[in-house]
Amino acid sequence: MKICIVGAGFVGLATGVMFGKLGHEIVCADIDESRVNAVNSGKSPFFEPPLEKELSRLVKRSRLSATTDVVRAASEGETIFLCVQTPSLPSGRIDLHPLKSASKTVGRAIKRCKDYKVVVVKSTVVPSTTDAIVLPILEKSSGKKAGNGFGLAMNPEFLQEGSALKDSMQPSRIVIGALDKRSGDILAKLYAPLKAEKVRTDMRTAEMIKYASNAFLATKISYANEIANMCVRFGIDSESVLAAAGMDPRIGRLFLRPGLGFGGSCLPKDVKALRDKARSEGFSSRLLSTILAINEAQPSEAVSMLESAIGALRGKRIAVLGLAFKGGVDDIRETRALPLIETLRSKGAAVVAYDPMAARSFARAMPDLEFASSAAKCLKGVDGAIVQADWEEFRRLGRTEFSSMRTPVIVDGRRCLDPDRIRKAGARYLGIGYGAAR
Ligand code: UDX
Numbered sequence: 001m002k003i004c005i006v007g008a009g010f011v012g013l014a015t016g017v018m019f020g021k022l023g024h025e026i027v028c029a030d031i032d033e034s035r036v037n038a039v040n041s042g043k044s045p046f047f048e049p050p051l052e053k054e055l056s057r058l059v060k061r062s063r064l065s066a067t068t069d070v071v072r073a074a075s076e077g078e079t080i081f082l083c084v085q086t087p088s089l090p091s092g093r094i095d096l097h098p099l100k101s102a103s104k105t106v107g108r109a110i111k112r113c114k115d116y117k118v119v120v121v122k123s124t125v126v127p128s129t130t131d132a133i134v135l136p137i138l139e140k141s142s143g144k145k146a147g148n149g150f151g152l153a154m155n156p157e158f159l160q161e162g163s164a165l166k167d168s169m170q171p172s173r174i175v176i177g178a179l180d181k182r183s184g185d186i187l188a189k190l191y192a193p194l195k196a197e198k199v200r201t202d203m204r205t206a207e208m209i210k211y212a213s214n215a216f217l218a219t220k221i222s223y224a225n226e227i228a229n230m231c232v233r234f235g236i237d238s239e240s241v242l243a244a245a246g247m248d249p250r251i252g253r254l255f256l257r258p259g260l261g262f263g264g265s266c267l268p269k270d271v272k273a274l275r276d277k278a279r280s281e282g283f284s285s286r287l288l289s290t291i292l293a294i295n296e297a298q299p300s301e302a303v304s305m306l307e308s309a310i311g312a313l314r315g316k317r318i319a320v321l322g323l324a325f326k327g328g329v330d331d332i333r334e335t336r337a338l339p340l341i342e343t344l345r346s347k348g349a350a351v352v353a354y355d356p357m358a359a360r361s362f363a364r365a366m367p368d369l370e371f372a373s374s375a376a377k378c379l380k381g382v383d384g385a386i387v388q389a390d391w392e393e394f395r396r397l398g399r400t401e402f403s404s405m406r407t408p409v410i411v412d413g414r415r416c417l418d419p420d421r422i423r424k425a426g427a428r429y430l431g432i433g434y435g436a437a438r
Contacts, residue, residue, distance in 0.1 A: 001190070002027065004077025006102045008035045008066055010164055010265070011122055011157045012083030013044065017051055018168040020058040022193050028066040029073035039066035047330035047357050051165040070102065074109030074117075079190060081155075082106070082134070083122045092272030096133060099123055103134045107141025110150050118151035118186045121203075124210050124270060126277040130154045130203040131179070151183030154203040156210035161264065162328040171196045177206020214270040215288060220255040221262045222294040228258030228433025229301055238433030239415060258433040260336040260388055260413040261298035263325030268295070268334045298432075299340040302386050302413045303347065305430045309409045310384050314348030317406070319382040321375055322389025323355035323362040327416070330357035332365060337388045340413070341366065344386075354378035356391055376401045384409040390416035402427040 001024050005016040008030040016026040030036050038045045042056030058064035067073050074080050084102045086094040099121075110117055119138060121130045135146050146152050154177035159167035174191050176198055178184030188198055201209070224242055231238035238258055246253035262268060275288040307313060325335040332338075335358075341351050354372045355362065363371065372378035375394060379385055379401050387394055387410065395417055402408040408427035410417065415431050422429040 001025070001078050002076055004029060004073045004080045006030075006070060006074065006080065006082050006106065007084035007098075007123070008032070008039055008045065009083060009085060010046065010048070010161060011159065012081070013039070013055065014051060014159055014164040014168040015081055015083060015122060015157065016064060017054045017058060017165055019190070020064045021054060021169070026058070026064040027073045027076055028064065029068070029070040030066060031068060031070070033068055036066040036068050039064075048161070048164050054165060070105045071109045071112075074106045075113050077117065078115065079118045079120060079186065080106055081120045081122050086123050086125055088269045088272055092276040094124075094126060094269070094273045096125070096129065099125065099129075099134065100137055103137040104141045107138045110138065110142035110144060116150065118153060118183050120153045120155050120187060122155055122157050124156065124266065125207055126211065126273055127204045127207045129207060130177075135179070147180045147183070151186060152179040152203070153177060153183045153187050154206040155187060156206055158210070158213060161331055162326070169194070173197050173199055175199045175201065175206045175209050177201045177203040179203060211270055211274040214267055215274055215291075217255050218262055218267045218271045218291050218295070219287070221259075221267075222291040224256040224258045225261065225294055225298050225433075231433050232305075239431075257415055259298070259415060260302055260340060260432070261295040263334040263336050265331065265333040268292070296339070299336055299343055302340065302411050302432060303343050305432070306384050306386060306409065306411050309411075309428060309430055310407055312347070313344060316349050316383040317381060318344050318349045318351050319372075319378045319385035320344070320351055320353040321378060321385055321387045321394050322391055322414075323353055324358035324389050327390035327392065327414075330361065332358050332361050335362075335388075337362065338365065340386065340388055341369065352378055352382065355389065356393060376404070380404045381406050383407045384411065386411045387413050387417065390414040397425075399425040
């Protein structure tokens, strides 16, 4: 089948490459020309090596291509996936402009064509967006009736950056929210080669499943951070506590790693959007507000730990290792590095930072920040360091690097380092939620 993907971001490209690997012909449409050029030369516009490898293979075999001509791409596609961004507005509400504009363009393509197409919303949208906003736009610009002239479905995506292709090929579940049986059956057939259980629902339920999932993940992280912050004050290592608590299958071990809080393109945005949507329906979610408040306060916990070890920060030079929202990616959206560095600076510290992949984009967000070209150089002469993202290379730091620090104190903001190794290498180790800090 010929599949059109509108929006060549993480979700769009991972979906396109996944269906390409399943034998379909993929045409990606994006209004960003540089993105389209990157895809057509087999390059991923973001750092995701396994995805790029498969993308390049498919492009070479002419199984996947990209274009800025959205109408042409949508006219060619039998199924059209809408994978455009839904960024946060200052209120927390999602900005639907890109989705509305893509829907209008796709509707124009449907108008031109005689074949029956199914439009699938994969962008993360709050409940009722697909039926109350996308559907009427498609009907108006196509001049056809949904469920008759074209099909419509909502199919949320649960992939994580850093494992985008693997998560798309081996999803935990496939949620198919469809307007009618025909649309749902077409989508179910497309996904049939994947082993995961298919959950068939209506479109609003599918939209809510995505928010319920991300809100729960955010809840687990804020819960872990709250427990960790208590453990520090009780003189207990939260790692042992959370590991043992997580052995109860009702709790589960994953997503209980304390740290500087959750960042990235989804969790903060989705929690805020769900809270905003609930508010607009007259429901004030105290849980979601608390999850966000705990998240906001988390960088200050690491800064307080550092202060407890080296004293007031005024005039001190502090290294921040890792600027991406997590290790292994080059994405800085909602990274906790930003509030962390702002807090350090507000206390009078000079900050030097390093990230293996995200430094260039971070420099655009904070142009006056001093950057080091390696972790070793970043640590040279500093009064302390905070690890903000769990990059593998930080685990290899040792005596040579620590001995170049003026005060060898490491605050492990992601609990990703080996405390014994650091101590043996002559540095003081302080981990978020680690009782030994006191
Ligand atoms: C997330 C969801 O996991 C994914 O299902 C959804 O489709 C998109 O949003 P992603 O944004 O790639 O994926 O990031 P994720 O790996 O979930 O991490 C989000 C943030 O939480 C990161 O800042 C990470 O460092 C933090 N985190 C994660 C913790 O602090 N502790 C944990 O135990 C797990």
